[in-house]
Amino acid sequence: MGRSIGVKGVRTADFRLLTGAWVTSLVGDGVRTVALPLYTAVSTRSPLAASAVAVAIVLPWLLVALPAGVLVDRWRPRLVLAVAHTFRAVVTGLLAYAVFTDSAGVVVLCAAGFLLTSAETFADTASQVLLVELAGPDDLEQANGRFVTAETVGMDLAGPLAASLLFWWHPAACFALDALTFVVATVFVVRLPEAGREARAGFGTLRAQLVEGAGYLVRNRGLRVLVLAVGISAVCAAAVNAMLALYSINVLGLPEQFMPWLVVVMALGALLGARLSPALAPRLGGAPVMVGALVLLGVAFAVFGAVPLLPVAVAAVFCFGLASASWNVLSATRRQRLTPTPLMGRVTSAYRVLAWGLSPIGAGLAGPLAASTSLGTVYLVAGGVVVLTALALARPLART
Numbered sequence: 001m002g003r004s005i006g007v008k009g010v011r012t013a014d015f016r017l018l019t020g021a022w023v024t025s026l027v028g029d030g031v032r033t034v035a036l037p038l039y040t041a042v043s044t045r046s047p048l049a050a051s052a053v054a055v056a057i058v059l060p061w062l063l064v065a066l067p068a069g070v071l072v073d074r075w076r077p078r079l080v081l082a083v084a085h086t087f088r089a090v091v092t093g094l095l096a097y098a099v100f101t102d103s104a105g106v107v108v109l110c111a112a113g114f115l116l117t118s119a120e121t122f123a124d125t126a127s128q129v130l131l132v133e134l135a136g137p138d139d140l141e142q143a144n145g146r147f148v149t150a151e152t153v154g155m156d157l158a159g160p161l162a163a164s165l166l167f168w169w170h171p172a173a174c175f176a177l178d179a180l181t182f183v184v185a186t187v188f189v190v191r192l193p194e195a196g197r198e199a200r201a202g203f204g205t206l207r208a209q210l211v212e213g214a215g216y217l218v219r220n221r222g223l224r225v226l227v228l229a230v231g232i233s234a235v236c237a238a239a240v241n242a243m244l245a246l247y248s249i250n251v252l253g254l255p256e257q258f259m260p261w262l263v264v265v266m267a268l269g270a271l272l273g274a275r276l277s278p279a280l281a282p283r284l285g286g287a288p289v290m291v292g293a294l295v296l297l298g299v300a301f302a303v304f305g306a307v308p309l310l311p312v313a314v315a316a317v318f319c320f321g322l323a324s325a326s327w328n329v330l331s332a333t334r335r336q337r338l339t340p341t342p343l344m345g346r347v348t349s350a351y352r353v354l355a356w357g358l359s360p361i362g363a364g365l366a367g368p369l370a371a372s373t374s375l376g377t378v379y380l381v382a383g384g385v386v387v388l389t390a391l392a393l394a395r396p397l398a399r400t
Contacts, residue, residue, distance in 0.1 A: 008136030010143050014193055015134045021188035022127065022150040025085060028181030030159015032092065032116070034260045035167055035174035039099065040109055041245040042256060047375075049106050051367025054242035056110035058359035060118040061352055068121040069349020070210055073342070077126035082189045084123035089182035091115050092175050100172035121352065128348045130192065132336055141278045144332045148274040148325050156267030156321065164260035213346025222338050225396045226331055227351060231358050232389045233294060236382035237324075238362035239369075240301055247375045251308045262317050269321030277326040287398040290330050291390050297323035298386030305379025 009015065040053045072080050095112040098104040104112075127147075135143035166173040217223050248254045248262055273293070280289050300319035303312060339347045366378050 008134060008139070010135055010139045010146055012134070015143070017188050017192050018127070018130055018134055019146060019150055021081070021085075021185045021192075022147060023154045024181050024188065025088075025123075025185035026151050026154025027158045027162065028092070028178035028185075029120075030155035030157070030263075031163045031166070031174045031181075032159075032178045033155060034160045034163040034263055035171060035178075036109065036113060037242075037245045038163075038167060038256070038259060039104070039171050039174075040106070041249065043104075044106065047243070047246060047367040047370050050246055051242055051363055052106060053109050053113055054238065054363035054366070055360045057113035057117050058238055058363055060114060060121055061359060064118045065121040065125070065349045065352040066210055066214070067349075069125050069213060069345045069347070069352075071345075072122065072125045072129060072349070073213075073345035076194055077129040077345070078189060078192050078194060080122050080126040081130070082186050084119045084126070085182045085186040085189060087119045088116055088123075089179045089186070091119070092179040092182065096172045096175035096179060099175060100170065121349065124352070125345050125349050128336075129344050132341065132344055134192075137337075140336055141281070141329070141333050144329045144336075145274050145278045147332075148329050149271060152267045152270040152274060152321070152325060156263055156270055160260040160263040160267070164258070167260075210346070213343060214350040216339075216343055217347055217350045220338055221396075223335060223347070223351065225393060226335055229290075229294065229389060229393050229397070230331060230351075233297065233327075233386050234359050235362035236298075236301065236386050238359035239366035239378050240304075240320075240362075240382050242363040242366040243370055243375050243378050246370070247305075247379070248313075251375050252310055252313055254310065262313070265314055265317045266321035269318040269323075270325035271321075273322040273325030274329055276322075277329045280326075281330055285398070286330050286334065287394070290327055290397055291394045293323045293326040293330075294390035294393075295387055297327070298383045298388075298390060300383070301379050301386060302383030305376035305383065308376060 036057070037050060037053060040050050044050070091112060095104065095108070098108050098112075131143050131147060132140070162177060163174050166177060217227065244262070245259055248259045249256055254262070277289055277293070296319055300316045300323065304316035304320075307313075335348075335351060336344075362382075369381070370378050
């Protein structure tokens, strides 16, 4: 039986352990996030195959995330996180073997993507519960800023850099490294204290808990506005991400081995956004900074698709990261402050379902839209929708 939480805050040893687990696992995620669509693009050269794999990767946010949140509230979040990382280590190890033996067809890639994201819905929700309970209410902005920084360094910077080096040695090495990072992350997790076990006793039926979490999300006006903004932007981002590898290779003429560097540029923008947003919000207000971030994101999407020149693309991708990180830090903090601690897992998962569960629509539409028009059209449409959403929700965000 693990120890209980002592002193809270982002400067404690326990929070550093959680940060270590984040960074380590997210490095592997960053490798896979680049390697899986790149391997699909290189091995198939098909927009439909790229779209299918992208749908499989995001579909669990619609199908699995809600029950995952209920179970996290019932179980110990530390145990959930450790089991999820172990499961992902096994799946990525098997994927590495399939790629190494040239037996990783589209079906295998889709299955692996679906299973890995399914486990991620448990890991993400458990991590959010641990973040809130280890940081305490006074350090939430700083904690979310550190999480976004860890996510950026691991998933968007170190991971893609490792992928760019390993992919051309052998694609299987990317997935083998991913498996290893989950093993290391599990070592960090098992050293964490138990979090709020007393708040998780005496639950009713699974269905009742699903209704309770989703009901609170729907009834709370501030959370409803956040879900609407995140849901629409997530659909657009999924479409953009699904076509990024093909657009970079086929339209920008970027050599395949240099495509991961666009993700690195995005990460540099995200690092800046994660530091700027907590500093700007007290001065300008959280809502204006959030709206500005969405407008910048939409404009960057549109410019990326409208001007197929590499210097312009690099600048636009930097803005992708800057805007996304700024929005993520402030929207996560607002969601956590609006959610009671005993409901954190259920509300977080319900939020993910409504916010990210629609992502398969964006990923699924991106391929046919690109095939019938052009790859650039995907970015123009996505950018326009995000800008319109930001303008429409500016006043509701300011009121909540």
